[in-house]
Amino acid sequence: xxxxxxxxxxxxxxxxxxxxxxxxxxxxxxxxxxxxxxxxxxxxxxxxxxxxxxxxxxxxxxxxxxxxxxxxxxxxxxxxxxxxxxxxxxxxxxxxxxxxxxxxxxxxxxxxxxxxxxxxxxxxxxxxxxxxxxxxxxxxxxxxxxxxxxxxxxxxxxxxxxxxxxxxxxxxxxxxxxxxxxxxxxxxxxxxxxxxxxxxxxxxxxxxxxxxxxxxxxxxxxxxxxxxxxxxxxxxxxxxxxxxxxxxxxxxxxxxxxxxxxxxxxxxxxxxxxxxxxxxxxxxxxxxxxxxxxxxxxxxxxxxxxxxxxxxxxxxxxxxxxxxxxxxxxxxxxxxxxxxxxxxxxxxxxxxxxxxxxxxxxxxxxxxxxxxxxxxxxxxxxxxxxx
Amino acid sequence: xxxxxxxxxxxxxxxxxxxxxxxxxxxxxxxxxxxxxxxxxxxxxxxxxxxxxxxxxxxxxxxxxxxxxxxxxxxxxxxxxxxxxxxxxxxxxxxxxxxxxxxxxxxxxxxxxxxxxxxxxxxxxxxxxxxxxxxxxxxxxxxxxxxxxxxxxxxxxxxxxxxxxxxxxxxxxxxxxxxxxxxxxxxxxxxxxxxxxxxxxxxxxxxxxxxxxxxxxxxxxxxxxxxxxxxxxxxxxxxxxxxxxxxxxxxxxxxxxxxxxxxxx
Ligand SMILES: Cc1cc2nc3c(=O)[nH]c(=O)nc-3n(C[C@H](O)[C@H](O)[C@H](O)COP(=O)(O)OP(=O)(O)OC[C@H]3O[C@@H](n4cnc5c(N)ncnc54)[C@H](O)[C@@H]3O)c2cc1C
Numbered sequence: 132x133x134x135x136x137x138x139x140x141x142x143x144x145x146x147x148x149x150x151x152x153x154x155x156x157x158x159x160x161x162x163x164x165x166x167x168x169x170x171x172x173x174x175x176x177x178x179x180x181x182x183x184x185x186x187x188x189x190x191x192x193x194x195x196x197x198x199x200x201x202x203x204x205x206x207x208x209x210x211x212x213x214x215x216x217x218x219x220x221x222x223x224x225x226x227x228x229x230x231x232x233x234x235x236x237x238x239x240x241x242x243x244x245x246x247x248x249x250x251x252x253x254x255x256x257x258x259x260x261x262x263x264x265x266x267x268x269x270x271x272x273x274x275x276x277x278x279x280x281x282x283x284x285x286x287x288x289x290x291x292x293x294x295x296x297x298x299x300x301x302x303x304x305x306x307x308x309x310x311x312x313x314x315x316x317x318x319x320x321x322x323x324x325x326x327x328x329x330x331x332x333x334x335x336x337x338x339x340x341x342x343x344x345x346x347x348x349x350x351x352x353x354x355x356x357x358x359x360x361x362x363x364x365x366x367x368x369x370x371x372x373x374x375x376x377x378x379x380x381x382x383x384x385x386x387x388x389x390x391x392x393x394x395x396x397x398x399x400x401x402x403x404x405x406x407x408x409x410x411x412x413x414x415x416x417x418x419x420x421x422x423x424x425x426x427x428x429x430x431x432x433x434x435x436x437x438x439x440x441x442x443x444x445x446x447x448x449x450x451x452x453x454x455x456x457x458x459x460x461x462x463x464x465x466x467x468x469x470x471x472x473x474x475x476x477x478x479x480x481x482x483x484x485x486x487x488x489x490x491x492x493x494x495x496x497x498x499x500x501x502x503x504x505x506x507x508x509x510x511x512x513x514x515x516x517x518x
Numbered sequence: 519x520x521x522x523x524x525x526x527x528x529x530x531x532x533x534x535x536x537x538x539x540x541x542x543x544x545x546x547x548x549x550x551x552x553x554x555x556x557x558x559x560x561x562x563x564x565x566x567x568x569x570x571x572x573x574x575x576x577x578x579x580x581x582x583x584x585x586x587x588x589x590x591x592x593x594x595x596x597x598x599x600x601x602x603x604x605x606x607x608x609x610x611x612x613x614x615x616x617x618x619x620x621x622x623x624x625x626x627x628x629x630x631x632x633x634x635x636x637x638x639x640x641x642x643x644x645x646x647x648x649x650x651x652x653x654x655x656x657x658x659x660x661x662x663x664x665x666x667x668x669x670x671x672x673x674x675x676x677x678x679x680x681x682x683x684x685x686x687x688x689x690x691x692x693x694x695x696x697x698x699x700x701x702x703x704x705x706x707x708x709x710x711x712x713x714x715x716x717x718x719x720x721x722x723x724x725x726x727x728x729x730x731x732x733x734x735x736x737x738x739x740x741x742x743x744x745x746x747x748x749x750x751x752x753x754x755x756x757x758x759x760x761x762x763x764x765x766x767x768x769x770x771x772x773x774x775x776x777x778x779x780x781x782x783x
Contacts, residue, residue, distance in 0.1 A: 144586055144589060144720070145717070145720050147586065148586070148589060148590065148716045149713060149716055152710055152712075152716065155710065184712060186712045186713030187713070190713045196714070198713040198714045198716075198717050199717065200716075204713075
């Protein structure tokens with residue numbers, strides 16, 4: 132397994148065990164059927180609770196039966212999940228970083244007790260509703276609104292492109308609070324069986340097919356006061372969740388690219404043309420050399436991010452750089468790997484084209500590549516090009 | 519009730535490797551928990567989860583590096599571990615069944631378990647004898663190649679087991695405790711270590727012990743066996759393709775099987 136500068140040889144015992152366990156689980160439980168799920172456009176839902184038993188949801192959080200592993204261990208887990216499929220990593224990212232994280236960071240004690248242990252075990256599923264049909268890259272222009280009503284709030288609006296919405300028990304809905312001064316964005320925990328909550332599945336995806344995506348409408352949905360996340364107001368709420376999830380994506384992209392590399396290397400040493408393995412041609416060697424270099428430099432960035440996160444020095448802009456760089460890298464290298472497989476690479480028997488298609492989603496969600504460019508531009512110049 | 523599980527870190531070679539004399543350089547080796555022991559650990563943890571065992575102790579003979587592998591057993595639910603190693607063991611290039619028996623016998627005397635679970639065999643040196651030899655030395659009853667254990671029976675002081683014999687034949691038998699059972703793969707479905715388990719395992723004890731601590735000296739590991747050679751066996755593959763329709767092909771297969779002695783009395 133590619134680890135060219137031996138970053139993983141320096142892992143602690145615990146981190147290595149976590150990596151090995153995740154790798155073994157993915158290899159035995161998920162990989163054998165993932166291409167079939169991808170083709171069918173289904174997620175292996177029976178794995179949701181199994182992944183919960185493994186402790187794969189929000190393992191870097193503390194308390195509430197959660198394992199509280201290091202940020203490196205968490206990153207390695209995301210890497211191993213995405214080496215199989217971005218849909219698998221998305222399941223863990225949404226549940227852990229986008230739903231459990233805001234409950235853990237901004238929720239009341241009662242909300243934490245109610246949701247975190249069950250979600251950690253995968254017995255309850257959550258989704259994160261930020262994007263709207265008319266507002267993607269600029270979520271602060273969201274139209275979904277909450278009006279104070281007797282004992283709570285009434286929500287109206289619609290959210291789309293919501294991972295896991297069709298199977299979720301609860302949605303974290305970000306909406307403008309029309310009853311407060313300045314209409315701040317607030318987070319609401321909306322149980323999906325509430326009256327007026329309508330969800331539809333999005334079925335026409337050509338990317339991230341082994342992941343369930345949906346849209347939902349809120350038509351006068353009442354939620355009691357105790358369903359509001361008390362600890363946060365403004366865009367800081369959703370954005371801080373996204374920083375957690377993007378951190379995982381920066382690691383995950385390395386896993387997907389590594390898988391592409393390993394498949395391409397195996398294939399190239401095996402496949403013979405002109406009476407010799409194609410790996411003996413300089414053109415193919417250049418591809419492998421470049422791929423390995425790109426993966427290794429991205430991996431270095433991910434490991435550095437873990438150190439910064441662990442000691443509390445990680446800034447969202449650091450994560451933007453890593454998400455932007457590593458996902459672009461995986462997107463480009465998946466294509467190169469696919470190309471090395473010739474015609475066989477076009478089938479679902481080999482992973483690179485699946486990763487390649489997945490990377491189109493990963494390139495777009497959690498802040499598009501362009502938007503991260505603008506975030507970095509602002510950080511480097513002090514001038515915002517998008518506000 | 520206390521369960522002692524013997525576990526071993528086994529080495530596997532990578533696809534490409536080189537033999538130097540009678541050893542293989544570390545760079546070509548990967549270490550893992552012996553597959554059979556994984557099933558033995560699972561069986562022990564299940565006894566604990568069923569409320570039958572109060573404590574599961576893992577014991578290994580291995581260098582400090584092996585702690586990484588032994589932690590896997592702790593992560594899956596064993597309560598603590600004992601690891602035996604010292605210079606005399608480090609210096610021995612082969613530990614035969616007699617040496618392992620002598621060491622484990624002392625550990626069993628110290629721990630005084632009600633039941634000892636070992637793997638049928640180790641994936642690397644493959645002697646396949648340590649468990650039974652240990653039972654013999656201790657004067658315990660034993661059952662080898664166990665592929666089913668009736669957990670309730672254990673509580674009453676007798677282990678009702680199913681053993682695998684040659685040629686697909688199985689035997690149901692009862693053994694009085696304390697006893698040694700050598701566990702066959704497939705007896706259960708070993709769990710994956712969860713992240714919570716891995717975290718907890720970091721705080722569990724792996725007690726290091728030397729031969730001296732067990733009241734043994736270097737003589738205990740003097741081997742009657744000597745490693746004289748190491749080589750890669752030639753792999754031969756010889757495939758026969760039967761031509762023709764199913765009838766014809768089946769006839770040819772039957773002839774071949776008969777010729778090879780299948781069905782002969
Ligand atoms: C499979 C999938 C799962 C998803 N899961 C979730 C989820 O669980 N929860 C959730 O809330 N959302 C989710 N999303 C939504 C995702 O976050 C959005 O698609 C993304 O933020 C982009 O928004 P948009 O699609 O509206 O594109 P737009 O914002 O309309 O962007 C279109 C193009 O314009 C570019 N662009 C926009 N603004 C600028 C600018 N200022 N300067 C230069 N270029 C610009 C973009 O980079 C992009 O290339 C998911 C999306 C997909 C595809």
